[in-house]
Amino acid sequence: MNVGVIGYSGNKELEPVKSLKKICIEVGKVIAKNNWIMYNGGRDGIMDLVSEGAKKNGGKVIGVMPWEENGNEYLDLEIKTGLDFSMRSFVLLKSVDAVVSIGGEIGTALELVGAYAYKKPLILLKGTGGWTEIAEKILIDGKYLDNRKMIEVKVAKDLNEMEALLKEIEGELSD
Numbered sequence: 001m002n003v004g005v006i007g008y009s010g011n012k013e014l015e016p017v018k019s020l021k022k023i024c025i026e027v028g029k030v031i032a033k034n035n036w037i038m039y040n041g042g043r044d045g046i047m048d049l050v051s052e053g054a055k056k057n058g059g060k061v062i063g064v065m066p067w068e069e070n071g072n073e074y075l076d077l078e079i080k081t082g083l084d085f086s087m088r089s090f091v092l093l094k095s096v097d098a099v100v101s102i103g104g105e106i107g108t109a110l111e112l113v114g115a116y117a118y119k120k121p122l123i124l125l126k127g128t129g130g131w132t133e134i135a136e137k138i139l140i141d142g143k144y145l146d147n148r149k150m151i152e153v154k155v156a157k158d159l160n161e162m163e164a165l166l167k168e169i170e171g172e173l174s175d
Helices: 018-033 046-055 085-094 106-117 130-138 159-174
Strands: 002-007 037-040 060-065 077-080 098-102 122-125 153-156
Touching: 002 018, 002 046, 002 085, 002 106, 018 037, 018 046, 018 098, 018 159, 037 046, 046 060, 060 085, 085 106, 098 106, 098 130, 098 159, 106 122, 106 130, 122 130, 122 159, 153 159
Parallel strands: 002 037, 002 098, 037 060, 060 077, 098 122, 122 153
Antiparallel strands: none
16 A cells, blocks of 8 residues: 655754654654555655654655655655646655645645545544644544545544554555
8 A cells, every 4th residue: 555644844853843753753664564655755854754764664665756856865766756846746646545644834735635635545643733733623524624525534643543544444445
């Protein structure tokens, strides 16, 4: 299964990324131990941290890069899209089976809406701030991003719940 991880970019030694370091490393570890392939934006911030967690635990990591940028040191493959930040996000979303969101600013908001529009299973990791938390607060009936109710958005209170939800999605894909 291909799992996209979206969220904050920026220096991993500065807030808000710094306080999410441990959880990001663990998200990467969970993805690796389940033999899922991680896709992310390939750059800094949470992308770097989840990539590190996956790579150090034997996982495979693919970075979907904007423009002609180089990715972080933990990527197995860089897809240089030549596209701007927003457009490359849609390449990432089309390439995955599920999306996990960790915090994030406006780029993450765009990815959340894109994942929903593409009917990709979407998991919001509770307690990570940013657009992940904002999205949780605006869900219709606690489940949907709009009135069409295209796909249920899930909220994981912790890593165990995130993993269980991903396993559920994986099972649905194999049916």
